[in-house]
Amino acid sequence: MHTPWEHRYAQRTQRMASSAIRELLKLTEKPDIISFAGGLPAPEVFPTEAFTEACQIVLKNHGAQALQYSTTEGYLPLREQICRHTERYGIQVTPDNVLITSGSQQALDLIGKVFINPGDRILVESPTYLGALQAWNAYGAEYVSVPMDKQGMNTDFLEEALRTGPKFIYVLPNFQNPTGVTLSIERRQRLIELADHYGVPIIEDDPYGQLRYEGDHLKSVVVLDDQYRNNSTNCYHGNVIYLSTFSKILAPGLRLAWVIAPPEVVRKLVQAKQGADLHTATFNQMVAHQVSKDGFLDQHVRLIRKVYSERRNVMLAAMDRSFPPQVDWTQPQGGLFLWGTLPEHLDAAEVLTAAVARKVAFVPGAPFFPNGGGLNTMRLNFSNASPENIQEGIARLGQVLSEQISQAERLAIHP
Amino acid sequence: MHTPWEHRYAQRTQRMASSAIRELLKLTEKPDIISFAGGLPAPEVFPTEAFTEACQIVLKNHGAQALQYSTTEGYLPLREQICRHTERYGIQVTPDNVLITSGSQQALDLIGKVFINPGDRILVESPTYLGALQAWNAYGAEYVSVPMDKQGMNTDFLEEALRTGPKFIYVLPNFQNPTGVTLSIERRQRLIELADHYGVPIIEDDPYGQLRYEGDHLKSVVVLDDQYRNNSTNCYHGNVIYLSTFSKILAPGLRLAWVIAPPEVVRKLVQAKQGADLHTATFNQMVAHQVSKDGFLDQHVRLIRKVYSERRNVMLAAMDRSFPPQVDWTQPQGGLFLWGTLPEHLDAAEVLTAAVARKVAFVPGAPFFPNGGGLNTMRLNFSNASPENIQEGIARLGQVLSEQISQAERLAIHP
Numbered sequence: 001m002h003t004p005w006e007h008r009y010a011q012r013t014q015r016m017a018s019s020a021i022r023e024l025l026k027l028t029e030k031p032d033i034i035s036f037a038g039g040l041p042a043p044e045v046f047p048t049e050a051f052t053e054a055c056q057i058v059l060k061n062h063g064a065q066a067l068q069y070s071t072t073e074g075y076l077p078l079r080e081q082i083c084r085h086t087e088r089y090g091i092q093v094t095p096d097n098v099l100i101t102s103g104s105q106q107a108l109d110l111i112g113k114v115f116i117n118p119g120d121r122i123l124v125e126s127p128t129y130l131g132a133l134q135a136w137n138a139y140g141a142e143y144v145s146v147p148m149d150k151q152g153m154n155t156d157f158l159e160e161a162l163r164t165g166p167k168f169i170y171v172l173p174n175f176q177n178p179t180g181v182t183l184s185i186e187r188r189q190r191l192i193e194l195a196d197h198y199g200v201p202i203i204e205d206d207p208y209g210q211l212r213y214e215g216d217h218l219k220s221v222v223v224l225d226d227q228y229r230n231n232s233t234n235c236y237h238g239n240v241i242y243l244s245t246f247s248k249i250l251a252p253g254l255r256l257a258w259v260i261a262p263p264e265v266v267r268k269l270v271q272a273k274q275g276a277d278l279h280t281a282t283f284n285q286m287v288a289h290q291v292s293k294d295g296f297l298d299q300h301v302r303l304i305r306k307v308y309s310e311r312r313n314v315m316l317a318a319m320d321r322s323f324p325p326q327v328d329w330t331q332p333q334g335g336l337f338l339w340g341t342l343p344e345h346l347d348a349a350e351v352l353t354a355a356v357a358r359k360v361a362f363v364p365g366a367p368f369f370p371n372g373g374g375l376n377t378m379r380l381n382f383s384n385a386s387p388e389n390i391q392e393g394i395a396r397l398g399q400v401l402s403e404q405i406s407q408a409e410r411l412a413i414h415p
Numbered sequence: 416m417h418t419p420w421e422h423r424y425a426q427r428t429q430r431m432a433s434s435a436i437r438e439l440l441k442l443t444e445k446p447d448i449i450s451f452a453g454g455l456p457a458p459e460v461f462p463t464e465a466f467t468e469a470c471q472i473v474l475k476n477h478g479a480q481a482l483q484y485s486t487t488e489g490y491l492p493l494r495e496q497i498c499r500h501t502e503r504y505g506i507q508v509t510p511d512n513v514l515i516t517s518g519s520q521q522a523l524d525l526i527g528k529v530f531i532n533p534g535d536r537i538l539v540e541s542p543t544y545l546g547a548l549q550a551w552n553a554y555g556a557e558y559v560s561v562p563m564d565k566q567g568m569n570t571d572f573l574e575e576a577l578r579t580g581p582k583f584i585y586v587l588p589n590f591q592n593p594t595g596v597t598l599s600i601e602r603r604q605r606l607i608e609l610a611d612h613y614g615v616p617i618i619e620d621d622p623y624g625q626l627r628y629e630g631d632h633l634k635s636v637v638v639l640d641d642q643y644r645n646n647s648t649n650c651y652h653g654n655v656i657y658l659s660t661f662s663k664i665l666a667p668g669l670r671l672a673w674v675i676a677p678p679e680v681v682r683k684l685v686q687a688k689q690g691a692d693l694h695t696a697t698f699n700q701m702v703a704h705q706v707s708k709d710g711f712l713d714q715h716v717r718l719i720r721k722v723y724s725e726r727r728n729v730m731l732a733a734m735d736r737s738f739p740p741q742v743d744w745t746q747p748q749g750g751l752f753l754w755g756t757l758p759e760h761l762d763a764a765e766v767l768t769a770a771v772a773r774k775v776a777f778v779p780g781a782p783f784f785p786n787g788g789g790l791n792t793m794r795l796n797f798s799n800a801s802p803e804n805i806q807e808g809i810a811r812l813g814q815v816l817s818e819q820i821s822q823a824e825r826l827a828i829h830p
Contacts, residue, residue: 003653003677004616008582010532010554016686040484048478063463065668068454076659102517102670106692117425134690138528139425167423203418238418238590251482253697255517262418271431274689275549280669281699334493 015137034393036380054290074100075229075285090223096263104257108135123166127368143370152183155190162198175335212334213309238262315382322398336383342376360396430552449808455799469705489515490700505638519672523550538581542783558785565597570605578612590750594793627749628724653677730797737813749796757791775811
């Protein structure tokens with residue numbers, strides 16, 4: 001069908017093109033495939049009964065409000081609840097600092113809309129969260145990247161990157177998507193010092209911070225930044241915009257997340273959100289507020305930690321058993337993902353094709369690298385599949401990897 | 416508080432600046448003011464019981480799915496339901512033609528993202544829907560406008576506007592926001608002929624089409640466009656992108672709307688939506704699908720028509736009684752709004768200040784004009800206030816208008 005629309009796409013749509021990876025991943029959605037490709041929470045832990053009760057209470061007591069239009073900033077009691085939650089982690093803010101968004105993806109989109117001029121450089125980890133690249137590509141962002149290692153962003157390379165004049169720094173300090181690694185406390189400090197030295201602000205994306213399965217909680221970059229500024233009252237200083245979400249601690253199907261930012265930035269984001277979707281669904285905000293009340297959320301997060309921690313352990317143990325010694329992987333202390341590195345000559349996209357034939361799937365790592373590279377890397381999700389499926393899937397994947405590696409080695413000897 | 420963010424806003428934020436009108440409208444949100452300023456549905460007609468039941472059913476039978484991530488295109492059974500609904504109005508489409516959005520505001524935003532390059536001209540009615548201007552300003556749109564009269568967009572001026580090379584035409588044919596007027600069938604035909612002649616596609620925004628209180632339903636532009644192309648099978652031709660929403664027929668607090676477009680355009684919009692908010696809340700889509708099943712929506716729309724029709728009648732009758740003869744207004748056959756035109760020398764923003772002092776409010780019309788003008792116009796909403804408050808509010812407003820007009824006339828005589 002030819003329509004007059006097809007000659008009228010904006011230039012930016014060229015940067016939003018559907019990737020080959022995405023097409024490949026469609027194959028992984030078949031029900032008989034054990035998929036470590038997505039980033040889905042375990043549906044078994046969704047608190048459906050608590051939701052049922054909350055829906056009833058909200059509709060009974062505040063039905064007219066819950067189904068009506070509401071303010072762009074978000075439902076005030078929810079924003080207050082987020083302030084109390086945030087304060088426990090050492091960030092003192094008021095509702096003027098909080099914007100409710102339709103998932104963290106929208107927070108990234110609005111940040112792009114408010115801050116990014118075409119050609120602006122954003123300083124990111126390499127690899128980094130694909131959703132941020134997708135959101136910001138539409139605004140014409142370029143990327144200057146700092147390599148990751150098992151302590152997170154390697155701050156030895158940070159100063160050189162900062163000297164290119166990036167608009168802001170984007171960092172996922174806890175159990176990063178895609179690598180699962182955590183930025184060490186020393187590097188958090190170094191990041192803050194250098195960002196301050198060059199006058200470059202920071203966006204801290206923290207969807208998984210509460211899902212720690214071992215080790216001690218590390219202070220958020222936003223908290224450390226306030227302390228660095230000799231701010232003894234823990235008052236929010238505004239240099240760091242902090243993002244978090246209900247998707248991983250409650251349910252992603254609600255599309256609820258939040259931004260902590262200086263009031264002036266919140267006002268700009270609100271203007272952008274007015275044009276983007278007016279406001280986040282009132283009903284969802286009120287139901288999330290109702291569900292989270294009275295300590296339920298804390299109790300629920302403990303359950304999630306228990307379930308995911310077991311799955312991570314099962315996956316790591318299975319990898320120890322089944323993966324060939326040429327493959328290296330991260331040992332995440334929390335979150336949903338771990339990251340594998342194959343021998344340099346292997347292409348993870350080709351491995352995926354072989355893996356899908358054996359009914360197991362993962363995400364090749366290359367798309368997470370903003371400026372290319374990472375062909376031999378892979379992301380594995382451990383939150384969604386059952387422990388039994390994790391064992392079975394990793395066993396299959398181990399076999400595929402062993403075969404692919406031997407085959408590549410044979411080719412290297414007899415090309 | 417000074418932060419490094421304030422020097423880093425993108426250029427486009429200048430076009431998203433908060434308007435003086437918006438500040439003024441904040442005054443109208445006080446509870447003791449009778450406000451005709453918003454565009455809110457009547458909360459009394461929200462089907463809270465049906466929602467309560469639907470939430471229970473969805474969470475009981477499909478809880479794991481409802482709270483999980485889902486596809487960007489939207490929940491398939493809801494898209495199928497929309498196809499059936501749409502077919503009744505003469506548009507034959509498949510789910511490949513349907514994208515679920517987080518309210519129609521998001522549809523406008525995604526259309527801007529996919530089609531508008533900075534400096535592109537969009538052909539709009541003058542006045543037109545403010546939300547479209549807000550969405551598209553962020554993408555650097557310029558506007559070529561065609562004046563409205565009581566038959567809708569005046570197509571006598573359309574050809575001249577089309578010759579400026581607009582990217583697309585944006586039209587609200589039914590009970591337009593802000594004017595409440597309906598595009599006549601002859602002008603719909605003329606619009607389609609001229610659009611075809613110049614090869615310019617059309618976006619038809621139809622949030623209120625089902626809310627007609629008198630007269631016969633007029634065929635949608637999308638349907639007439641297909642017939643114009645000698646398409647005897649009523650198959651969707653793709654020249655017209657059609658937008659509608661659950662906000663006015665069910666509840667706006669869900670943020671649920673839909674786009675009908677050629678499959679290729681849907682794919683581009685899906686790519687844009689992936690970066691914007693991943694997908695619309697799964698739970699809301701499933702609940703709306705459950706509520707709308709089995710004829711409930713038709714029955715509910717009949718109730719809404721009855722309630723709004725009465726409020727419109729009460730407002731028109733009260734205006735007949737109370738408004739001075741120098742004021743002219745539209746007689747909408749449906750929708751939520753009517754439009755007043757004051758004597759040319761009066762500024763509706765000044766009238767609003769006087770009105771707010773008397774505890775009654777409306778929206779000055781000027782912001783709805785993309786290229787200036789309309790200082791002496793006003794939009795009145797009749798769906799939200801009770802009939803008693805409509806009578807009282809219009810009486811107060813009539814008095815304010817009479818005073819403002821006499822005062823202006825005295826000044827004209829004794830300047």
